[in-house]
Amino acid sequence: MTSKIIPVIMAxxxxxxxxxxxxxxxxxxxxxxxxxxxxxxxxLKRVDDAALYEAPIVITNEDFRFLVAEQARELGIKLSGILLEPIARNTAPAVAAAAAFVAQRFGDDALLHVLASDHDIVADATYFDTVRTAKKTALSGKLVTFGITPTEPATGYGYIEIGEKLASGAHAVKRFVEKPALPEAEKMLAAGGFAWNSGTFLFRASQVLEEMSTYAPEVEKAARAALSKASSDLDFTRLDAEAFGASPDISVDYAIMEKTANAAVVPSSFTWSDLGSWDAVWKLGTRDEEGNVATGKATLINTKNSLVMSRTSHLAVQGLDGVAVIASEDAVYVGRLEDSQDVGKLVKHLAAAKATAGLTETHPTSYRPWGGYTSVLNGDRFQVKRLFVTPGKKLSLQKHHHRSEHWICVKGTAEVTIGEVTKVVRENESVYIPQGEVHRLANPGKIMLEMIEVQTGSYLGEDDIIRIVDEFGRG
Known part of the structure; x- marks a missing residue:
């Protein structure tokens, strides 16, 4: 068994x-x-300490598998494994499957550090002191959660009431408190002895599986079965869909932490945010003398305490206080920062309407294992995209039944295969791909390749693609 901690990143x-x-x-x-x-x-960088951690395990879903692999590759960080969830089943089934995977690979008593992939944390000395206290506590037989010292009566987080101090330096958990209304949050903050529930854990693989077996046996049974019937695909481990789908949809807190007598909490004062709202992003950002956080193309006049972010158009904001103005390539959100916890309700409203549902699902920029593309312009029987291909990567050998394509190289060097011919296309050069012709695009260079692609035809959907050879195992 390894003496190091195995990070399990939920992504x-x-x-x-x-x-x-x-x-x-x-x-x-x-x-x-x-x-x-x-x-x-x-x-990933936070667990990139070979003295403390083994290489991390990431648990994600089918749609994000190449994003996970590519973003780890960009950092040069090796992964111990990537587990693919065939269906969303909350955190308890994911943690149980990861624990079974860790036990199989590193031994029953190996320690898991379960981390959310979307939290912003300042990993300073205080943070790592907290991790070491949690490790000592987990080795003593406890299921450890990290409690964040509250800085305000936040209503978007659950709370933990802190109990008696343990020999390891952690504390027993008195109780978990659901996300409170503001008056209750204010009372807890005034009383002291409460921490925000960060949703981060550290425990032995064998122990969390035993606790699952006791308090959530259907979760434990489904996770073990899903792993035993799992299949390997490139660098990924695909959990069995039928077995994993049999698990209840339940969180780790509900499944075991609120029921076990072995729960412990490490009160933690390091800087933490789950970035669950635009208000949280504003608080995290570097504010100017007027209290504004602005990124991208933006001009602010007589505006204060606001968040302005643009990925596309130039935003001009005048005479406002405490607002969020966020522009992506195809949509703009404007709202009060104090109401930003309710963006989810707005998204549900958009998703319910056929005309706007797509705005909640897909982004103009899509990532692929070879790079990705951004949709620039869509019209009747044509669309324009910006392709970006990572050095050394290539798209599948493919053809389309309903469209032809024009490729213009604007940055880097492209290697283009059309039928039996392979040619080099340099900056300011172009090439035409006839409808139905077998073709491939590759980046043989050392810098990112950027191409402008103009598609024309009767059907331009992404499903009009026949892959003949694909190094990423896609059909």
Whole structure:
């Protein structure tokens, strides 16, 4: 058994609380909000300490598998495994499957550190002191959760009432408190002895499975069966769909933490945010003298205490206080920061209408294992895309039944295969792909390849693609 901790990073969520930048197909953990890395990449960096951690395990879903692999590759971080959930089943089944995977690979008594992939954390000395206290506590037989010292009476988090101090430096858990109304949150903050529930855990693989067996036996049984019937696909482990789908849809807190007598909490004062709202993003950002956080193309006049972010058009904001103005390539959100916890309700409203449902699902920029593309313009029988291909990567050898394509190289060097001929296309050169012709695009260079693709034809859907050879195992 390893003496190191095995990080288990939960990266399958499809939350849309940061719409319009976050969509079900492009959730917040894979988006760059602050700094030079995505939240998922920041989580990977936080566990990139070979003295403390083994290589991490990531549990995600089918749609995000290549995003996970590519963002880890960009950082040069090796993964111990990528588990694919065939269906969304909340955190308890995911944790149980990961625990069974860890026990199988590292031994029954190996320690798991379960981390959310979409939290922003300052990993300073205080943070790692907390992790070491949690490790000592878990080795003594406890199921440890990390409690964050409250800084305000927040109503968007659950709370933990802190009990007696343990020999390890952690505390027993008195009780878990659901997300409170404001008066109750104010009372708890005034009374002291409460922490925000971060949804982060540390425990032995064998112990969490035993607790699942006692308090959530259907979860434990389904997770073990899903792993035993799992299949390997490239670097991914696909959990069996039928077995995993038999698990109840339940969180770790409900399944075991609120029931076990072995729950412990490490009160933690490190800087933490679950970035669950635009208000949280504003609080995290670097504010100017007027209290504004602005990124992208923006001009603010007589505006204060506001968040303005643009991924596309230039935003001009005048005479406002305490608002969020967020522009993606195809949608703009405007609302009061104090109401930003309710963006989810707005997204449900948009999703219910046929005309706007697509705005909640797909993003103009889609990522693929080779890079990705951004939709630039859509018209009747034509569309324009910007393709970006990572150095050394290539698209599948493919053909389309209903469209032809024009490719214009605007950055880098492209290697283009059309039928039996392969040619090099350099910047400011173009090439035509006839309808039905077998073709392939590759980037043989050292820098990102960018192409403008103009598609013309009677049907332009992404499902009009016949893959003949694909190094990523897609059909």
């Amino acid at each position: 399958g969520g499809k939350g849309t609380r940061l719409w319009p930048l976050s969509r079900s197909s492009a959730p917040k953990q894979f988006i760059q909000f602050v700094g030079e890395q995505t939240l998922f990449q920041s989580t």
